Amino acid sequence: MNKYLEQLIELSKLDREIDDFGPRITKVEKMLKLSLDKEKELKTQSDVFSADISDAKLKKAKNEAHLAELSAKLKDLSKKSALVKTAKEIKALQLEEEISKEQCDFANEEIARLDKMIEIKGQNIAGVQEKLSLAASEAETIRASIDGQMQQIEQERKDVYGKKEALVSEMSQKILTFYQKIRKWAENTTVVPVRKQACYGCFMRVNDKTYASVLKQDDIITCPHCGRILYKETEVLEA
Ligand SMILES: [Zn+2]
Structure with a gap:
């Protein structure tokens, strides 16, 4: 990751x-x-x-x-x-x-x-x-x-x-500032999982391309609808 x-x-x-x-x-x-x-x-x-x-x-x-x-x-x-x-x-x-x-x-x-x-x-x-x-x-x-x-x-x-x-x-200060900017409005839902290809901040379905990037986990991806940071749900929750 x-x-x-x-x-x-x-x-x-x-x-x-x-x-x-x-x-x-x-x-x-x-x-x-x-x-x-x-x-x-x-x-x-x-x-x-x-x-x-x-x-x-x-x-x-x-x-x-x-x-x-x-x-x-x-x-x-x-x-x-x-x-x-x-x-x-x-x-x-x-x-x-x-x-x-x-x-x-x-x-x-x-x-x-x-x-x-x-x-x-x-x-x-x-x-x-x-x-x-x-x-x-x-x-x-x-x-x-x-x-x-x-x-x-x-x-x-x-x-x-x-x-x-x-x-x-x-x-890194840059990443931190980026996070804090989103947190200002998203509060405790700044970083949310993607479940069933939906953002768990705004509950909108993300497109296939964004979803594929989220699954890859090698970049910081934001929801195209709300701008929250997305991540792939951990195995524990999926099991
Ligand atoms: Zn969203």
């Missing part, structure tokens, strides 16, 4: 690998973000339950204050009842007493309901806390794995850059 063509195939492979590092890093970072988001969500849930408990306690205190008022009022009413004389007055007092007792019942029911709610929300918080500690240890594991993956990527990146540097230093 033409030495320049060989270099170009290798260079395009290295450039592709270099471009793949970005998405690989993004993917790893996304994993970490997902685990952190989960922790954050659980914390928010726990905060909501805590706020509900505070609210219920406040309502409970109001009901208790109301109960105290009602009990004072009932005492007052029973004192008054000893003093009233007419049937009308007695009836009015009885009515007032009944209403106050009803209000007492209602306040007591409300307090019982709030107590139950406080208890349930407390259990909810305990459940969330349990999940939270699980999520935290999971995040820790992920972080450790991510650190490993990042180190791996960093190492691979160094290797690929090293290889590219070595390759570029061996290449």
Whole structure:
């Protein structure tokens, strides 16, 4: 095979690998973000339950204050009842007493309901806390794995850059400029294989003469339609 063509195939492979590092890093970072988001969500849930408990306690205190008022009022009413004389007055007092007792019942029911709610929300918080500690240890594991993956990527990146540097230093400036000019628009499809006599950059069929030259591999051939550099598919892929 033409030495320049060989270099170009290798260079395009290295450039592709270099471009793949970005998405690989993004993917790893996304994993970490997902685990952190989960922790954050659980914390928010726990905060909501805590706020509900505070609210219920406040309502409970109001009901208790109301109960105290009602009990004072009932005492007052029973004192008054000893003093009233007419049937009308007695009836009015009885009515007032009944209403106050009803209000007492209602306040007591409300307090019982709030107590139950406080208890349930407390259990909810305990459940969330349990999940939270699980999520935290999971995040820790992920972080450790991510650190490993990042180190791996960093190492691979160094290797690929090293290889590219070595390759570029061996290449002719003219060929390099030619490659870079195409790469500006073709990006990672600057050097493409020919499959079934079609350019794998633009997918157009190449003429017989171009195809024959590509198969010979002793010159740098570009696609007559798009201008990408063409090469013969390796045996491994054809097999
Ligand atoms: Zn083409």
